[in-house]
Amino acid sequence: MGSAGSRSQPVLPAGHRADPHERREDWLERSRRCLGAGARPQLPGARRVVADSWGRSVLGGLDPERLLAPVPLDAADVRSLRREHPLRLVLPAVRRLLLEQPLGVPVLVALSDQDGHLLWVEGDSSLRAAAEEMRFVEGARWSEDAAGTNAPGTALHLGRPVRVVAGEHYACAVARWSCSAAPLRDPGTGRLLGVLDVTGGDELGRQRALDLVQAVAAVAEAELRVRALTAPAAGSGLLLPGGAAPAATxxxxxxxxxxxxxxxxxxxxxxxxxxxxxxxxxxxxxxxxxxxxxxxxxxxxxxxxxxxxxxxxxxxxxxxxxxxxxxxxxxxxxxxxxxxxxxxxxxxxxxxxxALAVRRELRAGRVAAALALHAGPVLPRSVAPGVVELREELTLGLRTAVLVSRDPALLLQWGRSVAGRDDEEVWERLLRCAAPGDPARGEARARLERLRG
Structure with a gap:
């Protein structure tokens, strides 16, 4: 596929607005300045769920102008996952409620697994053809960390229903589309199984569309509950044929x-x-x-x-x-x-x-949680480039987040770590941020004296 500027624009329903947010260009410029800097952009006028998601996308190093969802699964992989996935059991109910009954607007309906892989994408044929341009296809991965802010990916990340309207999407390739999505859980265990999503024009990013998706998700989970209760060994979570619990549970x-x-x-x-x-x-x-x-x-x-x-x-x-x-x-x-x-x-x-738990907390902006989980560098003896990259990502990301926080407790905790004990900037920041009388000031002063020899 070509660059974002050379891709043809999808044909969407009449009356569809290309961008409901006049500030999108400002958001993009702010995000470009923050990319690679370990900082979250401030997005004036953005809903909180959108601003937080854009922040995670920026911290994850995603370039909105080049971003396209990856398609790691081929048709054979998708067929294999469908055969084993418990959401195959709710597909008839989802089709009946969202596709067989006219909603008044063209719609695509998608079901993903818990990792954001689209296993089923069905609906209006012209929309399906247009959606291929942004890789909204079976086998594609639409988790937030892979595709930026989008309803199914952000709903999976947060574990709750989400709607995203046109220009609220992080990726430029998706900014003409709107969507609403709700997570689907195993009613026996509460574990996340995947997400239900509707995608199309602006109407599908409105609250009414999200309410509809939540209602259908409730029906789907009720269907799973009935099947679990009527299967052998009921009560231990959703069962697949043969009595084996699905991988997600x-x-x-x-x-x-x-x-x-x-x-x-x-x-x-x-x-x-x-x-x-x-x-x-x-x-x-x-x-x-x-x-x-x-x-x-x-x-x-x-x-x-x-x-x-x-x-x-x-x-x-x-x-x-x-x-x-x-x-x-x-x-x-x-x-x-x-x-x-x-x-x-x-x-x-x-x-x-x-290590991935630390990265997840860091990308979500939960610095204290990330720092508490960080027990040291990633496989410190490894020189494998992929491991070194992850090690440096966590070390730099934590250091930057701690410095930006200006929280004396976090600064002290990082300064006492292997990565931070010889970091003069961290101890200087702690000395400036700690309150008078805080014992941390004495420790910072003593450490700086040793570092400066």
């Missing part, structure tokens, strides 16, 4: 990489200290691979994964061999609950990673 494995020479993998459902939980220590290469796979749910090609693992030439066949060995390790460590798929290489099964 299973306890995740846990990957620990912060402040560790090698990664530690705790099996799903593990409790207590690592020594008593069956946790498996991973070699450095396997830890690097698992971290990179967890950091990019949409997956990697063998060649790009080779580049992320080594600065020197690393043959894709070598990467494939390492992945084969990693599969065997994961099979033993998680009893088959976590694996590595192909086309592209990506994790199958749920995993939570301490």
């Amino acid at each position: 299973r306890a995740p494995a846990r990957l620990r990489v912060l402040g560790r020479a090698g990664a530690l993998l705790e099996p799903p459902g593990a409790a207590g200290p690592p020594a008593a939980s069956g946790a498996a220590g991973l070699g450095l290469r396997h830890g690097e691979l698992l971290l990179l796979l967890a950091a990019r749910p949409e997956g990697w090609g063998a060649a790009e994964l080779a580049v992320a693992l080594a600065e020197e030439d690393l043959a894709p066949v070598t990467v494939r061999a390492e992945l084969t060995r990693l599969r065997a390790v994961l099979e033993r460590a998680t009893a088959g609950r976590l694996g590595v798929g192909t086309r592209p290489y990506r994790l199958s099964g749920a995993v939570e990673c301490d």
